[in-house]
Amino acid sequence: MTGTAHPELVAELTALLGERGVSVDLATRERASIDGCRLSPVISAKLPLGLADVVAYPANAEQIGLVVAAAARHGVPITPRGKGTGNYGQGIPMAGGLVLDTSRARAILEIGDGFVTAEAGAVLAMIENQAWATGQQLLMYPSTAQSTIGGFLAGGSGGTGSIAHGVIAGGPFVVALDVVHAIGDGELVHVEGTDAQPYLHNYGTAGIIARATVRLEPLQEWRAFYASFDDFHDALGVIMAIGELEPTPRLVSADLPTLADALPANAGIPKGRASLRAILDARAVAAASAIVEGSGGVVEDVREGAQEIMRLSMISYNHPIEWLQKSYPGTYFHVEVGGSALIDRIDEVHRVYPGAMLHAEAQKGRPIGMLAAEYESEEQVVAGFARLAELGVSTHNPHQWFVDVEIERTRALKARTDPASLLNPGKMPEPVPAAVASNPLMVGGSAA
Missing domain, CATH: 3.40.462.10 (FAD-linked oxidases, C-terminal domain)
Known part of the structure; x- marks a missing residue:
């Protein structure tokens, strides 16, 4: 590990996660620094947009909290990652620092009557399969069904099932979240109902999803x-x-x-x-x-x-x-x-x-x-x-990586949960003058 960036953080994470839970290998860092954004030729022409200094692989929700806390104490930027299936560059570590890969935190913790609780790295296809075994089904899942639940909630908007249930944000899908703020304590903050909504579809810029409870319904044929x-x-x-x-x-x-x-x-x-x-x-x-x-x-x-x-x-x-x-x-x-x-x-x-x-x-x-x-x-x-x-x-516009839903709400939350702006830096658009904001073609190239 000698000579790597952020050696104190690397040492702390290695003590926490073990040698196999941390990597500073260049090929590993390169793989962890790109998502499915090559679907966009606009973004592809701008690559590379960032390179991780270190990649961490927490094995459960509690370790996700401890990894975020360690990085926050050391002042190191943190970019969350699921399976890297997002198409818009949300998972690219534009400021370097730590990529927090949640794919090993994949436990499906409980399937009850009308709900399932799973860690952030649990794959939607596996959750759906296990729900079917109980005579239930997810309200929706992404067309990329190998995506993780944390990545879907933080980066997606809807998918298979949305005809009946709408999109993730503002809909009935999410029951509760356990999220981690970048304030150095590693606490899993439990939020339910409307309090969970501000953490959806903002790419982990105001809090990283460590565990989620989402709604199930009776299985259909x-x-x-x-x-x-x-x-x-x-x-x-x-x-x-x-x-x-x-x-x-x-x-x-x-x-x-x-x-x-x-x-x-x-x-x-x-x-x-x-x-x-x-x-x-x-x-x-x-x-x-x-x-x-x-x-x-x-x-x-x-x-x-x-x-x-x-x-x-x-x-x-x-x-x-x-x-x-x-x-x-x-x-x-x-x-x-x-x-x-x-x-x-x-x-x-x-x-x-x-x-x-x-x-x-x-x-x-x-x-x-x-x-x-x-x-x-x-x-x-x-x-x-x-x-x-x-x-x-x-x-x-699918050719830009900025948060583009409830931007001011996310900024207000981020001011409290991420005071040093360490969470997924580069993904929040800069505030713009009113005259510019009124022109949708000038704000992230997006029009509504």
């Missing part, structure tokens, strides 16, 4: 539903009707034939045809089939089993962009979009960017999606936001 259409307009035209079926689907997605051609062979997603996929309650399959066939589509397959449900989930939300990038390297970027214009004015939406194609998702009351297109420059990406807004399309 799910089916993976596959359909196809000659024309994407027909597929797009039925996603909202299928999304409004009862019992509420967990997921409804639609794509142009371009995605089918990029995916591995799958009998449910025939090449050259627009694809519609859904996770449906078994009681809704007949109604969904009637909607598809009444609009000129073909029901290709209906599959059952937890693995089939998870597999379908993994080609929703951002994942179609990953498949397109694998098949056509260096070509695609995406913008997160929403609003009825995605259906009513889709041809105009597609003309905003060269080679644009919409991956559509049904949500309550409106469609959302990922608009994939050929990448030219960051300026091209940002310029398209204004054109989309003129069409009535809301946008969110």
